[in-house]
Amino acid sequence: MKKILLVVAMAVAATSTFAQGDALKALLKAKTYSEAKSILNGGLASMTNDQKAKAYNKMVQLSMEKIHKEEAIISGNQVAQQLKQDKIEPYDTVGYCNAIYTALRDAIECDKYDNMPNAKGKVAPKFHKANQEALWGLRTNLINAGQDASRLNNQNEAYKFFSMYVESSTAPLFADRDKSKGVDQYVGEVARVSAVIAFQNKDMETANKYCDVALKDTASYKDALNLKMYLMQQGLKTREDSVKCVQQFETLYANDKSETIFSNYASMLGNLGMKDKQAQVISEKLAENPNCFSAYAIKGQTEMNDSQWDAAVEDFKKAIQADPKKPLIYTFLGYCLNQKAAGLGTLAEQKKVLEESVKYLEKARELDPDRSEAKWGYPLYQCYYTLYGENDSRTKEVKALCE
Numbered sequence: 361m362k363k364i365l366l367v368v369a370m371a372v373a374a375t376s377t378f379a380q381g382d383a384l385k386a387l388l389k390a391k392t393y394s395e396a397k398s399i400l401n402g403g404l405a406s407m408t409n410d411q412k413a414k415a416y417n418k419m420v421q422l423s424m425e426k427i428h429k430e431e432a433i434i435s436g437n438q439v440a441q442q443l444k445q446d447k448i449e450p451y452d453t454v455g456y457c458n459a460i461y462t463a464l465r466d467a468i469e470c471d472k473y474d475n476m477p478n479a480k481g482k483v484a485p486k487f488h489k490a491n492q493e494a495l496w497g498l499r500t501n502l503i504n505a506g507q508d509a510s511r512l513n514n515q516n517e518a519y520k521f522f523s524m525y526v527e528s529s530t531a532p533l534f535a536d537r538d539k540s541k542g543v544d545q546y547v548g549e550v551a552r553v554s555a556v557i558a559f560q561n562k563d564m565e566t567a568n569k570y571c572d573v574a575l576k577d578t579a580s581y582k583d584a585l586n587l588k589m590y591l592m593q594q595g596l597k598t599r600e601d602s603v604k605c606v607q608q609f610e611t612l613y614a615n616d617k618s619e620t621i622f623s624n625y626a627s628m629l630g631n632l633g634m635k636d637k638q639a640q641v642i643s644e645k646l647a648e649n650p651n652c653f654s655a656y657a658i659k660g661q662t663e664m665n666d667s668q669w670d671a672a673v674e675d676f677k678k679a680i681q682a683d684p685k686k687p688l689i690y691t692f693l694g695y696c697l698n699q700k701a702a703g704l705g706t707l708a709e710q711k712k713v714l715e716e717s718v719k720y721l722e723k724a725r726e727l728d729p730d731r732s733e734a735k736w737g738y739p740l741y742q743c744y745y746t747l748y749g750e751n752d753s754r755t756k757e758v759k760a761l762c763e
Contacts, residue, residue, distance in 0.1 A: 383399055383400075383402065383403020383404075383406060383407065383415075384403065384407060384411045384414060384415055386399050386403075387399040387400055387403070387415050387418055388414070388415075388418055390418070390422070392422065393419065393422040393423060393426070393459075393462065396418060396419055396422055397419070400415055400416075400419065403415075408478070408479055409473045409476040409477065409478060410473070410474075410478040410479065410486075412469075412470075412473040413470050413473040413474040413476075413486065413487060416466045416467070416469045416470035416473065417466075417467075417470045417474075417486075417487045417491070419462070419466040419470075420463050420466045420467045420470060420487075420491055420494075420495075423459040423460070423462045423463035423466065424459075424463055424494065426452075426455060426456070426459035427456060427459045427460060427463065427498065430451045430452055430453075430455065430456040430459070431456075433449050433450075433451040434451055436449065437449060437451070453508075456501070457501055457502065457504070457505035457521065460495075460498045460499075460501050460502060460505075461502065461505075461520065461521060461524050463494075463495055463498070464495055464498075464499065464502075464524055464528045465524065467487075467491040467495055467533055468527070468528065468531045468533050470487055470491065471485070471487070471488055471491065471531070471532060471533040472532075474486060474487050474488055475488070475532070488533065491533060492533055492534055492536075492537060495528075495533075496534060496537060499525055499528055499529075500546065502521040502522070502524055502525040503521070503522070503525060503546060503550060505517075505521040506518045506519075506520075506521035506522040506525070506550075509521065515557060515560075518557070519554065519557045519558070519561070522550050522553055522554045522557070523554050523557075523558075523566075523570070525546075525547070525550050525554075526547060526550055526551045526554050526570055526573055529544050529547045529551075529573070530573060545579075547573065547574075547577060548573070548574045548576070548577020548578075548579055548580030548581070548584065549574070549577070549579070549580050551570045551571070551573035551574040551577070551580070551584070552570070552571065552574040552580050552583055552584045552587060554570045555567045555568070555569075555570035555571040555574060555584075555587060555591075556587065558570060559591060559594075564591065564594070564595070567591055568588070568591055571584055571587055571588045571591060572588070574587075575588060585612075585616075585618075585620065585621070586620070588612070589609075589612075589620075589621070589624050592605050592608050592609070593605060593624075593628075599632070602628065602631070602632055603632065605628065606625070606628050606629060606632060606634070609621065609624060609625040609628060610625065612625075613625050613641075617645075617648065619652060619653070619654050622641070622645055622652075622654055622655070623654035623657075623658065625641065626638055626641050626642055626645075626654070626655070626658045627658055629641065630658065630661070630662050630665075635662070638658075638662065642655050642658060642659050651681075651682050652682065653679050653682035653683040653686075656675045656676070656678040656679035656682060657675075657676070657679040657686070657689055659675045660672045660673075660674075660675035660676040660679060660689075660692065660693075660696075661692065663675060664676075664692060664695070664696055667699070669696045669697075669699050669700040669703075670700065672692070672693075672696045673693060673696050673697060673700070676689055676692055676693040676696065677693065680693070685727065686727075687723075687724040687725075687727040687728035687733050687734040687736065688724075688733055688734040690720045690721065690723045690724035690727070690734070690736070691720075691721065691724045691734040691735065691736040691739065693717075693720045694717045694718075694720045694721035694724065694736065694739045694740070694743070695739045697713050697714070697716055697717035697720070698713075698714065698717050698739050698742050698743065700713055701713040701714050701717070701746075707746075710746065711746065711747055714742075714743045714746055714747055715747065717739070717743050718740070718743045718744075718747065721736050721739055721740040721743060722740070724736040724740075725740065731761075737758055737761045737762040738762050740758050741755065741758040741759050741762055744758055745759075
């Protein structure tokens with residue numbers, strides 16, 4: 361029994377020594393990715409920076425062996441098809457895409473350590489260029505893999521591939537790549553999709569990071585901007601959160617004076633009671649574009665909320681001139697006229713204003729008969745009731761809609 365226990369103790373000691381001193385040597389001899397990964401997990405902490413770089417580069421090489429094996433089959437199949445032969449071999453599509461994923465992931469880690477000082481304090485990358493050249497062209501396969509996973513409703517798997525495509529696009533490994541060989545034409549849209557999935561996963565930090573990548577792409581800019589503004593306005597629980605959001609909008613607006621950003625920015629200023637700043641931003645926008653729909657619409661809403669009926673009516677009319685297809689503005693205008701009429705002294709004066717209001721409210725009804733965008737029903741009922749009486753068919757019809 362003592363002899364057996366001694367053998368076991370010696371085996372444990374050997375394993376411990378192996379993990380501390382010979383992990384890299386053992387990893388470099390590994391024949392499979394899983395074997396190398398197991399060794400790396402146990403020995404990484406004991407390695408120097410240059411040893412870590414060598415270890416991760418070995419991981420890349422093992423993934424590349426799988427990639428080359430499957431590519432050989434794919435190439436052979438293509439030749440067979442061209443020659444109209446029946447020698448079509450099945451290949452490991454999932455394994456191929458996973459190998460590209462792991463190769464990129466490990467190459468990025470390899471590059472991190474490859475660019476750190478070695479034992480002599482020098483930075484002398486050994487694997488950067490080779491991995492960059494080997495892997496850049498393979499990245500588009502991640503998009504195909506992500507799309508395949510999406511079609512199978514495997515959102516986590518799709519996100520794995522899409523996010524690696526985005527991460528690799530911004531990784532230092534490819535930062536000095538010769539851009540004359542072609543731009544990364546897909547990164548904007550893939551980044552936007554990845555941002556949406558990250559948001560659905562409640563990972564706001566990553567969602568914003570990927571959205572910022574998409575914003576740099578001209579083709580994806582518009583959709584990415586809408587997503588970015590949506591993300592910015594999520595989870596606002598305190599005034600401090602809202603003020604921070606306004607500051608983010610201010611930064612966006614400084615770089616892009618589009619009406620989309622302006623309308624969100626100006627509206628938030630109003631919601632926070634920052635009326636002087638809002639008035640300044642609106643004034644500057646109208647000086648830049650005297651026919652800006654959003655500027656007049658937001659200005660009119662602010663005046664309406666402050667019961668400044670005449671000023672609101674004037675600005676809503678200007679908003680309608682800029683864009684005559686917005687039922688909500690017609691409804692606001694009718695509401696303001698109704699409120700103005702309520703403050704007049706005589707019925708004759710009231711009816712004159714209400715007759716004008718009816719025209720705008722009926723236009724709102726024409727544009728939005730289902731009241732999906734604007735609740736024009738009750739203001740119109742008020743007009744009909746005063747102008748035609750409660751028994752008029754028009755009054756009854758609108759009253760029924762409001763009930």
